Amino acid sequence: MNRVLLTFPTGCALALTLVAALAPAAQAGRPNVLVVVPDDLSYDDYSHYNQRPDAPRTPNVDQLVDQSVRLTDFHVATTCAPSRAQLMTGRHNNAAGVWHTVMGRYFLDADEVTMADVFKANGYRTGIFGKWHLGESYPFRAQDRGFEHVVIHQGGGIDQQPSFWGSRNDAPCRLLKNGRPVDLAQTDADFATDYFTAEAIGFMRGCHAAGEPFFAYVPYNVAHLPHDMPPGARPGADAPTATIENLDANVGRLMRFLDTDGLADDTLVVFILGDNGRANARFRGDKATEYEAGHRVPCLIRWPAGGYAGAPATARDVTPLVSAMDLLPTFMDVLSLHDVAGRSADVPLEGRSLKTLLDTDDTNNAPFFNDRVLVADNQRLDDLVKYKQACVMQDQTDAQGNIAHKWRLMRPAAGQPWELYDVQADPRQENDLLAEQNSGPAGAAAERLRAEYEEWWREASAHASEYGRPIAGSAAEPEVCLYSHDWHMSQGLPPWNQTMIAEGPNANGFNAVAFARGGDYAFDLRRWPREIADETTVSSALREPIRSARDNTLTRGKALPVRAARIRVWNGDKTYADERQEVAPDSDGALFTLPLPAGPAMVQTWFYDADGKELCGAYYDYVRLAKP
Secondary structure (H helix, E strand, O other): OOOOOOOOOOEOOOOEEEEOOOOHHHOOOOOOEEEEOOOOOOHHHOOOOOOOOOOOOOHHHHHHHHOOEEEOOEEOEOOHHHHHHHHHHOOOOOOOOOOOOOOOOOOOOOOOOOHHHHHHHOOOEEEEEEEOOOOOOOOOOHHHOOOOEEEEEOOOOOOEOOOOOOOOOOOOOEEEEOOEEEEHHHOOOOOHHHHHHHHHHHHHHHHHHOOOOEEEEEOOOOOOOOOOOOOOOOOOOOHHHHHHHHHHHHHHHHHHHHHHOOOOOOOEEEEEOOOEOOOOOOOOOOOOOOOHHHOEOOEEEEEHHHOEOOOHHHOEEEOOOEEHHHHHHHHHHHOOOOOOOOOOOOOOOOOOOOHHHHOOOOOOOOHHHHOOEEEEEOOOOOOOOOOOOEEEEEEEEOOOOOEEEEEEEEEOOOOOOOEEEEOOOOOOOOOOHHHOOOOHHHHHHHHHHHHHHHHHHHHHOOOOOOOOOOEEOEOOEOEEEEEHHHOEOOOOOOOOEHHHHHHOOOOOOEEEEEEOOOEEEEEEEEOOOHHHHHHOOOOOOOOOOEEOOOOOOEEOOOOOOOOEEEEEEEEOOEEEEEEEEEOOOOOOEEEEEEEEOOEEEEEEEEEEOOOOOEEEOOOEEEEEEEEO
């Protein structure tokens, strides 16, 4: 059966990939690779696709559109982290453990092989510049997954809980460079996007000068919330529009770097214009929906020396159904990259090389693309739910090999009926064919795609009961922080951004962890993060206000009357520790030292007031091995 498993739970944008030629001394078959992923953008955010007077002005991206092979039916996930999992692994994200942006369901399974792993195994230098969003702690960090040079913010947005406190795209902003904090105010950049671009160019230029091939991944965090006004914004442009135009200017900087350093002609450029879908005038739906706008975005590929366009005269459209999962297999095929040694049979590549679609020979297209099946779903829960916001996609070709139908079989939820659309004839998905008929081509397509979904679900959900577990007590990361952002909860969302943390919500859940070895572990339970310990206590509000993500107003948050704390550590039916202690209101929080065995466990914490009423869990829990 010709099928590929592709799912789309929660958000984020996929990718600009630029593959540059090496310095002459190292040029033999070793082009460089640059992947750039803007966040939360789609068709209406670029002036090539949106000519309304109030649309963002994006001349650099527009020029790239006019010079590229355009994949017109390209699909990503409906939110950030799942799309990144697809891009990095060439596999469907549910099977890789990634179907949410919080609750620890964005931790990329430790046995997955990433794009960076593959490039590194082939002798490339690897770097990331921007938003990783596949795990904050060992073994999920970018540096644990094949990247040697890491310049990022943490979390799924620059103001989310794992990021440095108070950070925004402009000052104040603190980022991580190879594990060390960098204050944006101490750099030559005034905006995070500008800094990531400068760091990426510096990395690529250094590798090129040394004659070393590089893979540089630049997943910009814009235009994900929060929206901050970049310097030099066009008069009259609001913050979201100015942010997109600043992104376009940075794309221009990358392209000029390739030109000035002599890399442009032999550079493979893959630009996916959004890491997830977004509402637009072309298609029905929005981010985090199963409808077309939720997961279909423009994708551009340009490589003049390889025959992939490079000028308006050679630009063209490629119309078959393709996905973000196809990029890693395409790189491996086009660049003759071998796979990593010892890839587990449990994590096979599921995307397919686009090589035959990208060349100019229309007669050699792989027959696989004539009837491939992709599945999209939007989960955004702690546990996978069958039929939740499902979309099963397939091209159906006629006897001459032309695409006759682009089927979309939809189901919002288990208790609701299936819907069927042909988006080739009905791009806005306004005509549900199953509401009119259950026979003929539509009925046959629905029956076929329902069966495909059932098989897909069995495979994609096979390991859904397993947890991604940060490892405490490892030499690779001696201390880890267990964030409320990653609490597993049966209902609702955990406090996942800094505005929510400041508001002090009464919420709780548990963190899934693993202890590298047995011993005494120290747990430092806090209401506020350590980096502002000099201005807060466990029971205070903020001394220095932060900008609210809700409306950009300043807030000092909420003081919580914390007077006691509790921690419980268990695995299955076995409780390893369950302790409680009083907490001084002028302290940072509570310290526990617990003897624990090696292996998996769950950790949950509580803060109480003087009457014993539960206030919340500890939003920050710093864990280290105190005594082996």
